[in-house]
Amino acid sequence: MPHHPPTPGAQPRIVIIGAGPTGLGAGYRLLELGHTNFTLYDRHNYVGGLAHSFTDPAGFTWDIGGHVMFSHYTYYDHCFERLMGSEFTLNNRESWVRMFDRWVPYPFQNNVRYLPPDACFECLSGLIKAQSGKGKIPSAAAATNFGEFIDAVFGEGIAKHFMRPYNFKVWAFPPERMNKEWIGERVAVIDTDRALRNVILGTDDFGWGPNNQFKFPLKGGTGEFYRRFGPILGLTPDGRETPNSHIRLNKHVASIDIDAKVITFTDGSTDRYDILLSTMPLDVLCTSVLRSTDTAPRNGDTTKSLRDITALSSQLLHSSGYMVGIGLKSRAPGQGTPDTKSWMYFPEDNCPFYRATYLSNYSPNMTPDKDNYYSLLCEVSESTTKPTPGNFGKNNDAVIDSVIRGLEAAGLLLPGERDNIVSRWCYYADYSYPTPSVERDEILSEVVPWLEKRGIYSRGRFGMWKYEVANTDHSLMQGVELINRLFNNEPESTIGMVYKVTEDGRNAAQHERPAHAGSGEKRIKHAAPASSSSGMGGTGVPPVHATNGVEVKPVEAVSIHPQHVGDIDAGEVGEDEVGISHG
Numbered sequence: 132m133p134h135h136p137p138t139p140g141a142q143p144r145i146v147i148i149g150a151g152p153t154g155l156g157a158g159y160r161l162l163e164l165g166h167t168n169f170t171l172y173d174r175h176n177y178v179g180g181l182a183h184s185f186t187d188p189a190g191f192t193w194d195i196g197g198h199v200m201f202s203h204y205t206y207y208d209h210c211f212e213r214l215m216g217s218e219f220t221l222n223n224r225e226s227w228v229r230m231f232d233r234w235v236p237y238p239f240q241n242n243v244r245y246l247p248p249d250a251c252f253e254c255l256s257g258l259i260k261a262q263s264g265k266g267k268i269p270s271a272a273a274a275t276n277f278g279e280f281i282d283a284v285f286g287e288g289i290a291k292h293f294m295r296p297y298n299f300k301v302w303a304f305p306p307e308r309m310n311k312e313w314i315g316e317r318v319a320v321i322d323t324d325r326a327l328r329n330v331i332l333g334t335d336d337f338g339w340g341p342n343n344q345f346k347f348p349l350k351g352g353t354g355e356f357y358r359r360f361g362p363i364l365g366l367t368p369d370g371r372e373t374p375n376s377h378i379r380l381n382k383h384v385a386s387i388d389i390d391a392k393v394i395t396f397t398d399g400s401t402d403r404y405d406i407l408l409s410t411m412p413l414d415v416l417c418t419s420v421l422r423s424t425d426t427a428p429r430n431g432d433t434t435k436s437l438r439d440i441t442a443l444s445s446q447l448l449h450s451s452g453y454m455v456g457i458g459l460k461s462r463a464p465g466q467g468t469p470d471t472k473s474w475m476y477f478p479e480d481n482c483p484f485y486r487a488t489y490l491s492n493y494s495p496n497m498t499p500d501k502d503n504y505y506s507l508l509c510e511v512s513e514s515t516t517k518p519t520p521g522n523f524g525k526n527n528d529a530v531i532d533s534v535i536r537g538l539e540a541a542g543l544l545l546p547g548e549r550d551n552i553v554s555r556w557c558y559y560a561d562y563s564y565p566t567p568s569v570e571r572d573e574i575l576s577e578v579v580p581w582l583e584k585r586g587i588y589s590r591g592r593f594g595m596w597k598y599e600v601a602n603t604d605h606s607l608m609q610g611v612e613l614i615n616r617l618f619n620n621e622p623e624s625t626i627g628m629v630y631k632v633t634e635d636g637r638n639a640a641q642h643e644r645p646a647h648a649g650s651g652e653k654r655i656k657h658a659a660p661a662s663s664s665s666g667m668g669g670t671g672v673p674p675v676h677a678t679n680g681v682e683v684k685p686v687e688a689v690s691i692h693p694q695h696v697g698d699i700d701a702g703e704v705g706e707d708e709v710g711i712s713h714g
């Protein structure tokens with residue numbers, strides 16, 4: 132494992148591409164460790180990446196899709212506490228599914244009594260057959276892809292009415308193109324007794340309550356938390372660069388000479404690195420950014436050249452997404468948001484979005500006036516197998532129009548309410564979901580170690596392409612853990628998480644803790660003990676100063692012990708795109 136201890140006066144030069152959660156986490160951790168020879172570059176004029184928030188001219192604040200924070204990490208929690216203090220709201224996770232012109236409480240499988248009787252019967256009978264091994268696919272272990280996994284675990288009825296249509300709308304690829312391994316932690320515990328009992332006894336099973344809440348920044352949306360890393364890393368409080376800031380904005384990486392370790396930006400400027408952390412999409416990095424005059428395999432690779440790595444990474448699949456924000460005047464003066472729901476899932480094809488969020492329920496500051504306005508944020512996916520009228524970001528207006536019609540069809544906009552729309556906002560994310568395709572893990576197991584042999588560490592949502600560890604908390608920790616690995620020789624545990632599929636879908640999340648580099652690494656029995664110089668927990672590392680003089684103290688009360696390295700098994704997952712959660 133490469134190990135680059137920082138030596139005074141001879142700090143290795145670290146360049147970070149991308150100031151999203153992964154890059155910001157890495158930069159923050161570098162400062163904690165007293166390493167100052169680093170720069171983060173981002174093509175945008177803001178930090179936060181996909182976790183940035185925008186306020187539109189009408190005064191509505193929008194996230195890039197509904198961002199719900201469920202942290203798995205003590206370190207992340209402490210970052211949030213330090214940067215946000217008490218400036219957050221605590222919200223119920225009230226989610227519903229819209230189908231058959233009605234609202235079904237979530238989790239779906241526990242509330243099928245809300246469906247019309249024939250659909251309810253299909254769901255229950257399919258579930259019982261599947262769980263007793265008499266379905267189309269006898270067990271989760273026998274499934275060879277996500278589509279078969281759905282049939283094996285949920286049975287034909289739930290597959291037909293919810294899981295298959297919903298997942299296609301989210302992922303924009305048929306579930307047969309996806310592997311089953313990614314689902315692990317997100318799989319609901321399928322409790323057939325509970326599903327049956329609720330139908331027969333007519334009981335409800337809501338997935339929300341005091342133990343199922345999430346934090347959200349009081350002002351500025353999800354992005355506010357990430358914006359606050361800016362001043363620590365040298366930006367001014369309003370996000371502008373200072374001469375000494377570690378962040379350089381509006382810097383678009385055009386090419387990287389991996390032989391000379393030199394980066395060239397679209398403005399013609401260059402920088403050199405000893406170590407490169409890239410958070411840009413892995414396929415873009417390998418197919419259009421890396422350059423090498425040495426096309427033969429080298430550095431211990433006997434079989435792969437850059438051309439091979441380019442060809443492999445070009446097979447990775449992803450979807451794009453339109454995030455459409457509709458800002459409205461309240462239905463009656465003083466009424467605010469007309470509903471208490473947090474977010475809603477839409478499996479049917481009467482609307483283009485798979486999920487809609489009442490963002491105005493997350494904080495009183497998401498609209499110009501909480502009493503007289505409200506906001507809905509809708510997500511529409513797109514891929515070559517699921518085109519939309521948006522035509523890959525070329526016609527956002529067409530998507531906005533289809534969303535408004537869909538909101539009417541789904542009963543979220545009442546007849547005539549169209550006239551109350553005061554804001555139409557749209558963000559097109561060309562990279563929205565890293566698809567856990569059937570081939571993905573094999574590709575990653577070749578590409579990621581190949582890059583690392585050349586001093587390039589690809590991490591983050593699209594850097595590592597592991598959707599299962601691609602939420603904000605995972606991403607930030609991927610950055611932190613990489614620095615811990617490089618400087619303190621600690622294992623990176625988040626990227627190495629492997630999810631096992633169990634027979635009945637229970638206890639599916641089993642995390643492997645590999646020595647390093649995640650994909651393709653051999654399993655090790657014990658994580659390496661944390662180094663005493665880790666700097667976490669207030670010992671060993673003095674407070675360091677960011678370039679603007681802000682003191683970055685080692686995060687107090689956070690101590691990394693082997694059992695706390697990386698993922699801990701506490702907390703809920705943030706995104707629920709598969710439409711299922713812990714029951």
Ligand SMILES: Cc1cc2nc3c(=O)[nH]c(=O)nc-3n(C[C@H](O)[C@H](O)[C@H](O)COP(=O)(O)OP(=O)(O)OC[C@H]3O[C@@H](n4cnc5c(N)ncnc54)[C@H](O)[C@@H]3O)c2cc1C
Binds near residue numbers: 410510564
């Ligand atoms: C629709 C949607 C819903 C989500 N919901 C949730 C949720 O509910 N909860 C949750 O925790 N997370 C959620 N996420 C995930 C969250 O947004 C990501 O975890 C996080 O933003 C990933 O951080 P990152 O730094 O790895 O990547 P990014 O945020 O993508 O940042 C990468 C950065 O690299 C920069 N970059 C790319 N190419 C170049 C280049 N050539 N030169 C210079 N800079 C470049 C980009 O500008 C960007 O700023 C959601 C994401 C989406 C898209």
